[in-house]
Amino acid sequence: LRDYLRTIRLAFRLKGPPALPILGNVLTINDFKKLEEYGTNASQMYGSIFRCWISIVPFIWVYEPNHLKIILGSSKISRKNVFYSILHNFVGEGLITNNGYKWRKNRKHIQPYFHISILESYIDVFLENAHKFTSEFIKNGEGPVNITSFINRCVLNTLHESILGVPVDDESPYRKGEVMLTQRIARPWLLLQSIFNLTPFAEKEYHQKLSLHNYTRKVLEIRKKEYDKSSLRCLLDMFIEIAETNKDFSEEDMINEGVTFMLAGQDSVGAAIAFTLFFLAKHQEVQDKVYEEIDNLRTESMITVTQLNSMKYLEQVIKESLRLIPSVPILSRVLTEDVNLDGEILGRGTNVFISPFITHRLPHYFPDPLKFDPDRFSQENVERMHPYSFIPFSIGPRNCIGYKFALLEIKTILSVFLKQFRITLAEGHENYSLSYRVTLRAKGGIWLQLHSRTQTSSTAESRHAEQRKPWNL
Numbered sequence: 001l002r003d004y005l006r007t008i009r010l011a012f013r014l015k016g017p018p019a020l021p022i023l024g025n026v027l028t029i030n031d032f033k034k035l036e037e038y039g040t041n042a043s044q045m046y047g048s049i050f051r052c053w054i055s056i057v058p059f060i061w062v063y064e065p066n067h068l069k070i071i072l073g074s075s076k077i078s079r080k081n082v083f084y085s086i087l088h089n090f091v092g093e094g095l096i097t098n099n100g101y102k103w104r105k106n107r108k109h110i111q112p113y114f115h116i117s118i119l120e121s122y123i124d125v126f127l128e129n130a131h132k133f134t135s136e137f138i139k140n141g142e143g144p145v146n147i148t149s150f151i152n153r154c155v156l157n158t159l160h161e162s163i164l165g166v167p168v169d170d171e172s173p174y175r176k177g178e179v180m181l182t183q184r185i186a187r188p189w190l191l192l193q194s195i196f197n198l199t200p201f202a203e204k205e206y207h208q209k210l211s212l213h214n215y216t217r218k219v220l221e222i223r224k225k226e227y228d229k230s231s232l233r234c235l236l237d238m239f240i241e242i243a244e245t246n247k248d249f250s251e252e253d254m255i256n257e258g259v260t261f262m263l264a265g266q267d268s269v270g271a272a273i274a275f276t277l278f279f280l281a282k283h284q285e286v287q288d289k290v291y292e293e294i295d296n297l298r299t300e301s302m303i304t305v306t307q308l309n310s311m312k313y314l315e316q317v318i319k320e321s322l323r324l325i326p327s328v329p330i331l332s333r334v335l336t337e338d339v340n341l342d343g344e345i346l347g348r349g350t351n352v353f354i355s356p357f358i359t360h361r362l363p364h365y366f367p368d369p370l371k372f373d374p375d376r377f378s379q380e381n382v383e384r385m386h387p388y389s390f391i392p393f394s395i396g397p398r399n400c401i402g403y404k405f406a407l408l409e410i411k412t413i414l415s416v417f418l419k420q421f422r423i424t425l426a427e428g429h430e431n432y433s434l435s436y437r438v439t440l441r442a443k444g445g446i447w448l449q450l451h452s453r454t455q456t457s458s459t460a461e462s463r464h465a466e467q468r469k470p471w472n473l
């Protein structure tokens with residue numbers, strides 16, 4: 001109670017958007033235009049921190065890189081808060097939602113499997129799915145096309161094979177699924193589990209979780225039967241290897257983490273690819289430079305980590321796109337110690353929102369912040385950048401474990417696709433409007449016009465598929 005009263009006193013002193021009695025600011029969560037406006041102008045409107053109210057609970061928004069260094073730089077200062085416990089209902093208890101010993105133990109076990117030398121083994125899967133994705137348009141014409149659902153399907157297939165080790169089938173519950181978190185925040189009485197349990201949403205969520213977990217359990221059984229230590233094919237195989245030597249990594253851990261990785265790597269990557277394509281279609285001169293970089297690569301049958309790492313300009317473009325539209329625009333934490341942010345004391349127990357979206361638009365770190373300019377990420381500019389000013393994958397001990405995986409995947413898909421097609425924006429779709437459900441997305445999708453770069457529609461996909469071993473389910 002004392003911690004709560006301290007935060008209330010702080011919240012009354014700080015500036016923030018106008019709030020309704022009892023509801024506070026929760027209605028804004030479905031007002032994407034307002035969210036975008038606050039996100040873009042926060043520092044000019046409110047200074048270096050501001051408050052909002054989720055019903056009667058104050059949340060403090062923190063976005064200055066020096067403040068983020070204090071909060072995200074150490075796992076002792078903050079922990080994941082009640083919103084992540086709500087996500088337990090969806091993803092189960094995995095790296096994203098856990099705190100303390102459970103999180104530390106699993107992160108330590110899994111981290112080595114995200115070393116670049118191991119990620120290399122996924123590149124075949126990335127490449128095959130990149131060719132499948134691209135060949136859909138070779139077969140079906142050049143548009144205009146809403147590219148979003150094609151990207152999402154490609155990303156789902158890629159994850160299914162690299163995390164679970166099996167291709168997507170009709171039974172896969174990962175094809176659908178809906179996070180209830182934002183709906184619950186918009187109706188804060190649903191944040192009380194006992195009330196939420198009385199609603200049909202609770203039952204839907206329960207069945208969703210059950211099917212995700214049951215399906216993953218079934219796949220794990222298959223992987224166990226096929227397990228061959230000398231050729232680990234997917235992340236579940238690696239989990240089996242961890243469990244062999246670590247008694248504290250149980251079957252439940254494998255399932256919870258399997259579900260977590262499947263959900264963490266989908267919409268985040270899908271949004272990053274879709275928005276990067278949008279910006280490339282809008283900025284032809286940038287697209288030309290990317291094409292120049294990938295033109296020399298022979299991506300038909302193989303691609304290596306070295307080649308992917310050599311695509312420096314493409315990486316700058318992806319980063320600039322993630323700066324403007326970070327797939328995960330808001331994180332949340334509760335402080336476990338008092339912190340002093342330039343003279344403002346945030347007490348233990350204070351809930352904070354951390355917003356990559358706001359940080360990435362701070363004009364004192366990114367001049368002319370709304371301008372799409374990949375040169376911000378040239379090597380010399382990056383050397384001068386505050387390390388906590390660009391945080392699409394978060395930063396510190398709880399950063400995204402999958403960020404290298406994501407960058408390799410995104411680069412593979414984009415380079416194969418852009419080698420085949422020049423893209424422009426479809427008529428009438430020159431702008432996007434944002435919507436938000438834990439990740440950002442383009443309302444109505446991203447519409448592109450495709451222009452084939454080669455007249456001979458080489459069936460690179462089939463050539464590549466011939467070289468890969470078939471999946472033996």
Ligand code: HEM
Nearest residue numbers: 095096264265268269272327328331392393394400402406
């Ligand atoms: C563009 C793509 C991606 C973006 C922008 C992204 C962003 C993030 C962010 C911001 C966090 C921190 C979340 C928080 O603190 O609440 C995070 C955590 C995480 N991400 Fe990603 N992610 C991406 C792709 C992936 C992929 C492909 C995977 C898995 C293959 C993945 C797995 C995870 C996991 C397991 C965590 C929790 C890590 C921990 O707390 O130890 N992510 N990601």
